Amino acid sequence: MAGYIGTSQSRIDGVKKVTGAAKYAAEFNAPGLAYGSIVASTIAKGRIVHIDTSGAKRVPSVIDVITHQNRPSMADNDKAYKDDVAPLGSPFRPLYDNRVMFNGQPIALVVAETSEVARDAASRIRVEYTEEPHVTNLFQQLDATISVPQPTNPSEAVFTPPSARGTPEQALASAAVRHEGTYYVPIENHNAMELFTATAVYEPGGKLTVYNKTQGVQNVQRYVCGVFGMKPEDVRVLSPFMGGGFGSGLRPNFEVVLAVQAALALRRPVRVVLTRPQMYALGYRPAMLQRIAIGANSGGTLDAITHDVITVTSQNETFFRQETGWSALLYKSANATYAHRLARLDRPTSSDQRAPGAATAVYALECAMDELAVALKIDPLDLRMRCYSDRDQIRDRPYSSKALRECYAQGAAAFGWDKRNPAPRSMRDDGDLVGWGMATGVWDATQMPITVRIALSAIGHAEVACATSDIGTGTYTIMAQVAADSLGIPLENVSIKLGDSALPPSPVEGGSWIAASVSNGIATTAAAIRENLLQIAKTMPNTPLANVGPDDVALAGGDLVSRLDATRAVAIVDVMQHGGIDRIAQEKTTSPVQDEDRAHNTHSATFAEVKVDEQLGVIRVARVVSAVAAGRILNTKTAASQILGSVVWGIGMALQEETLIDHRFGRVMNANIAEYHVPVNADVYDIKVIFVDEPDDSNPLGVKGLGEIGLVGVAAAIANAVYHATGKRVRDLPITLDKVIGVA
Amino acid sequence: MTDPEDGPTFHPTRRDVIAAGAVVPIAMALPPGAAAQSPSVAAASGRVAVSLTINGTQHVLTIDPRTTLLDLLREHLDLTGTKKGCDQGQCGACTVLSDGRRINSCLTFAVMFEGRHITTIEGLAAGGTLHPLQQAFIDHDAFQCGYCTPGQLCSAAGLMAEGRAKTPDEIRELMSGNICRCGAYPNIVAAIQQAMGRS
Amino acid sequence: MINFQYVQATDVADAVRQTDGDPRARFVAGGTNLIDLMKMEVEQPTRVIDITRLPLRQVEPTPSGGLRIGALVPNTDLAYHPLVEERYPVLSSAIMAGASQQLRNMASTGGNLLQRTRCAYFYDVATPCNKRTPGTGCSAIEGLNRGHAILGTSQACIAVHPSDMCVAMMMLDATVHVTGPTGDRVVPFADFHRLPGDAPQRDTNLNPGEIITAVELPPKGFASHHTYLKIRDRLSYAFALVAIAAGLDLDGDTIKEGRFALGGIAHKPWRDPKAEAVLRGQPANAATFTRAADVLLRDARGYKYNTFKIDLARRCIVRALGQAARATPQSQSHKKIA
Structure with missing residues (x-):
């Protein structure tokens, strides 16, 4: 198994990225899309006494203003807000109640027909607070x-x-x-180039497709399900490209909650894009x-x-x-x-x-x-x-x-x-x-547990699928390299699917663990395909692989071949034809070996x-x-x-x-x-x-x-x-x- | 069935699109009353007409005057290759070429671009062949997440047209309006040098 | 951003007429500063007058041997103009030290003069700021003031003017040509920008309805002995902590005339005739330059986070005058400081 692994390969998603074809979370459109603009708190701690939304609502093309007073139903317990990588404690709940816990906290979302109107109207919301003393200085907290x-x-x-x-x-x-x-x-703030964005597309029947900037589509999916009491099959989260993460997208951020709130309340697609200043109200x-x-x-x-x-x-x-x-x-x-x-x-x-x-x-x-x-x-x-x-x-x-x-x-x-x-x-x-x-x-x-699905066609094309992310790390490309080598096919015959919560499970993309996890995951699944092919090959008449064990065969050049004797080989296309199939798909979970x-x-x-x-x-x-x-x-x-x-x-x-x-x-x-x-x-x-x-x-x-x-x-x-x-x-x-x- | 990765089919039937690709007079379409009142008053109604050429195609639209060129591209014409990184002229992700010169499309009202020729990342490749800069960026791995990349490329195309940058120092300085948080700068400089060598 | 009426002006008189005494009318040219401020709700014009079609794009020699720069000449065009590069290289250098090429391609000469401060409190409508909302107080005096002024401050405001180009124009004794409801006038550059005093909301001495039509440079360009030195927190695309435009007219080692203007330290480009007088007739050496720096900074006052600027400014003056004397002007692309 060698060829692409360890070599210098240009990114397989390179052409998409240099032509502008790579789509990020704010770039998925939907008919009837509405735009949400966030109103952020201007105090660091206290309570909202009154929000006057009348000025905003008077602006033509404003659809609605969502605050803690009229938001859709949300879970009332901390557990529901705990994402996969949440720390100890009580996670922040966007637009949940009148408490202000930090300066820049979202306290209302204005939804309008255009982004210009939404932002204008957001500036017209007047908020009365009762302020409480706050501390934001580490050096004041040393005692x-x-x-x-x-x-x-x-x-x-x-x-x-x-x-x-x-x-x-x-x-x-x-x-x-x-x-x-x-x-x-x-x-220090992450300052990734892409603004945090969620485009929540409300489908008839109440299902949601959410295009979100995230390092973990399934983490966001579970979180949205928890917060809004939805079923996993009704929430699909996609993030095929991510404009820089660096850890900022490990946890779901508040834009996804706000977009989903508005989509559920209005039953239409809503996009929420943070402004650059609002990015500083996220983690750091x-x-x-x-x-x-x-x-x-x-x-x-x-x-x-x-x-x-x-x-x-x-x-x-x-x-x-x-x-x-x-x-x-x-x-x-x-x-x-x-x-x-x-x-x-x-x-x-x-x-x-x-x-x-x-x-x-x-x-x-x-x-x-x-x-x-x-x-x-x-x-x-x-x-x-x-x-x-x-x-x-x-x-x-x-x-x-x-x-x-x-x-x-x-x-x-x-x-x-x-x-x-x-x-x-x-x-x-x-x-x-x-x-x-x-x-x-x-x-x-x-290394973390991960699941990879591979479908290999008789003519030697493979689709490799896993719900992991490529946040610029080159995951698309290394996945294709490992798959190509594992399956013995050219790199260009491999297509990669990732960044979709409907794909086989992956941990969040962080901690430097995805390369080891997904590459070994691909190798494992490829081995299962190889074994599957071998089982069929052994039933072929006059098979040259009759006594060959699963560890002694490899996939190379479109053949299933003995590692010990390269003359003993059968074409994959013949194996599949013999088995009456045109593709083999396997989905395997790979866990790290315990090595304490x-x-x-x-x-x-x-x-x-x-x-x-x-x-x-x-x-x-x-x-x-x-x-x-x-x-x-x-x-x-x-x-x-x-x-x-x-x-x-x-x-x-x-x-x-x-x-x-x-x-x-x-x-x-x-x-x-x-x-x-x-x-x-x-x-x-x-x-x-x-x-x-x-x-x-x-x-x-x-x-x-x-x-x-x-x-x-x-x-x-x-x-x-x-x-x-x-x-x-x-x-x-x-x-x-x-x-x-x-x-x- | 629509593949969700490509998004639901885009409907360019928004009310602001009057015509695309049609040849129309360049002059501003003024409401009759406005023209009589003053030659320079346009659209007191709040919406204004604009005609501009993007990647060789003429577009005539009636828009909210607040619409930035960046939002016009992304939200009205589905040309999402041009990126919004700060919306404040601080990152360069929104760089496009206006009559061949690189500008930040976020800090300008689209209506001010009446009659101009805009080139975006979608228009950089000619007839399906990558621009030498695009190929050089791939060859040198001059990007990671890819979000700043269209802006870097348009900026680099503008830089080459200016003809001022000869040395790596000059390329670095004149590309400093394009922030890459992934930190691909040395590869970006190498890619631009490669493209300069070819052109 | 609130909605506004968008209108286009056809000529200078039309532009002035369109302001119609409306204090919430704004001209837009490059847009690089105004539109940013509008997005931040700092500027909320109800009428935006597009002046980009006015015939103010010429750079032309004047009969007296100077140069007249139309107000709409983009920063890049000005910096790269052959006459500017040849006769006023300090202006080219200053322009190239500011912003990015994209912004310089958009920004106009007149707009550069009207740039507003980068003070964070001015930009953030959630905080008090006398410049933005008179009477609310200055948050910077007791706040985060690393980038703020050390000269010419008041109890009301310690903001700085952010331009690089203006620093060079100040040094070159430029004049600003304006047209308004009552006619044309010419304002010496030194009188164009204001100190904050008790009206920091007024950056300049422009009257309501007035529009900048041109900036005129006198013949003397210090092309052989000049520099623009800008010190900032990263090596490009950042506002100045201290910047200086310097020009010397030398007779051998003796200074016949020396000029220097500073940016990043005051509400306006800062120049001091008394400091320049120190240079006259003196040998062009560090001792002379240090004496001049001490005079210019005699009333400098630091705040909690910017006191270092006094020392930095002194060092910059000495260094920049040295660069000018040695005819080794600072390169804006090669970052080693000459």
Whole structure:
């Protein structure tokens, strides 16, 4: 089984994307489509006393105004609002009652014949509130934090801080060299390019077809069914293309509730598209305040680590991820302690954002390691090598594979790390200060249960179907590659169906687990088709495959062929003809093999060069080398793009990104992409991606996933480079020029 | 039966479409009274007539004057290849070519484009053959989610027509009005360089 | 966006007539700022007068050796105009430092002068803002004011003017030609924009019904010693923290005349004759430039998040005047700061 897997393949959906034919959630039209415009709260906490909708209703072409007072019936219990990935607590219920829980909360939906009228009318709604005191500032809640809750089941335990080891306080006190620092990462918003949208098409008889921007069509389907008491067969959710997710579409967002409310109330199709400012009332990467203390002996190995973290969540839900576990996992240290506390804010619930927990926590860990290397007067890469561990330091078990050493070696070689002068402010180029920094990255390699249906026709065309999503990750393409190889047919003979809740079950597209899950799922289903063909082939007269076992045949070039003797083959078309069929369809569920005795992770090493204008503090990330160990790479072209994009995210995180809240109003004040800066083309120079060879047998295809790992460590590498360039250590992101301007 | 992935059949029978493809005079269709009152007053009723050519086809419509060129394309003509990413001129996803120049279609009223020739992503490929930029974007994997891509492509076509960008630095700067949150920028620059080499 | 009456003006007189004393009438040309503000409900015109068909698209030399720029000349056309690139390269550079090529293709010269501030409170109708709704208070003074003014502020407003182009025009001693109900007049650039004072709702000294018809540049363009240096939070497509247009007229190493105007630090492009006087007759070196910077910033006042701008502005002035003196103007595409 080889051919397409592991090669560089252009996206099979590329032509659709470059011609504008790829359709996103707002691009499905329906006769009689009405447009919904959201009215959002302008206070952070309180109650709605009165909503005056008369001004809106007077605008010609307004169809209706939906508020908590006239909305369709919705469930009255938290369980109904719990989506597949909901955290602990009580999920927000859009237009449910008169409570205002965050600024920007939807409090009414104006539905009109055109989007222009809907938006106009929405601006004419007058709301009276009784305001209550709110808190949106993490730093005002430091005395009121709560510990992360004790897990009630194994899936929750994944996010609990690891147990303490040894006697960290004593070990820190007696360490030859200590570093202690407080690091801060602000709230960051996903800022995917597509606006969250739901087009809810009401069908006669009350069925709904919902085109929604989501990373999990079946998650949305279950959620809509729960909230509105509908049956799964009456709700179909589609998302064939998604204009960027990064975690923002893991949970159903409020636009889908509002669109469905209006469609049910009006019995006609309704589209709700958020405005860009309204996107900032959705989930966000929680701000993270963390203190790390590391003690080392003079030989440069660690004696103690303490890592204390505070992140933010809402009043109604308790969102947190594994924040401290990464520093527990990565490096050898006999003594360690970890703590994670939460600050509740009057804001929407925080959410997953690319490499949740790791992007922020490993940033601090890897900056702290850099600071320790400076204190120890050893090279930062050398320190990582001295502290290298071949075993999971939390559970003391081996890794299924860990080629981080190779990442360090190949990344350093490609970057030219050996030419680094260790002294800060020692390197220059044409007047600019030059800094080189590096950092380690780590993420989980996870596989989830998934179901794949394949229908193979006699003439060698296959349709592969699964309710997963392609959020830009290249899922369409890797699915086709794996199917083509598994079935022995050309890539162009494979068609992929995904992003439809009516297809075989898939988990949400997140956590970097879909590539491993769906690729192995395809291989499993293809094997079932092969077996099916073999059973029929064995009944053919004079069959050459009479004594061949199911593991000893392959599909290749339109034949069913013995792996041991290529002359023993029959044409698939003949097998099907013999069986009296023109296609074989199989649907199989593939679950990961339980392998608790080994740790399953991806790793990376990032090397960054910055150039800093000494007088003005302007920072340019001149080049980045990212070396990644992530098992088998299914498609080197789309995989490299994922890492490339992650590095760009890291540049934004390090230098630009911050959601700014005016705490007097509890309101995001840079709720647009002119003032919330993400990198533009001019910010991005040379990025080199290296995939190191990392054979892994955790799953048959040896796939680990790539969506997150490319980001973890990038901000630290850049921050460390800024220190090396300027001699100034900035521990609160983003590193804007005012934080380094004083260095001259 | 309609495949839901393609959506229900679109009905371009909305009241605003008077004619498409027909050759009509370019001049504004003024209500008689308005013309007598002042040569410049149009449509006090709130709806205004506009005629513009999109991808070579002339469209004559009567629209709400608030309709942006972007919404005209997406909501009235089912040309959904042009994307709405911010609706505020901050992302470039809505970039189209107006008389060959790249503009943000979200920050302009369609009615102001009377008589202009608009090219959208749907009009970039000539006769079923991909534009060299489109092929280069595929070759270099210059996109991931694809949502900013039509805007990047129209912007790149405008950039090539301008003839100002020669170096990677100049391409980067002059493509900075198109945000790609997936971070495909280096591949976008490489793709544009490839297309420039061919043209 | 509320509905409005859309009308087209056929000539300048018609455009003025169409305003008809209506304070809620607005001209639209490029639309890049007005339409955004209308979507945000900040601007709510009841009548929108399309002036794109007015014959104001010429860039032509004046008899005195200057350049007259029609108000509807798009930013890109102006930046790329051969006479501008040759004689007023600082203006080309300033234009190319602002916005994106798409926006520059749309935005007009006159509209650029009338851009409104990017202050987040001005843009968000849910918050108090004296500029948007006089008498409600300034949210920025005690709020998020990283991007706000350090000079010429008032108790009522600390917003900044967002334009790059205007900074160069200010430095070049441009004049603004306007036509209104009572006739034509010419406004020196320095008098065109206002400081906020107690009427921050008024950005400019344009009278009701007046329309910009042209901007005129005097002959002196500082083509050999100039720069436009813009410092911002990302390397392109962002508003200035501090920007500076500088031009020097040198006799050997001695400054015969030096000019510099700053953007991003005040309610209007900021220029100070006293600071420029410091340069006159002095050697073109860092010490001279620092003295001039200190004079320009003598009354600078920082707020909670923007105090760094005082230091940044000082460094920018010194650097930019150095660039001008060395004849190494800042490239807007090559991001290394010259």
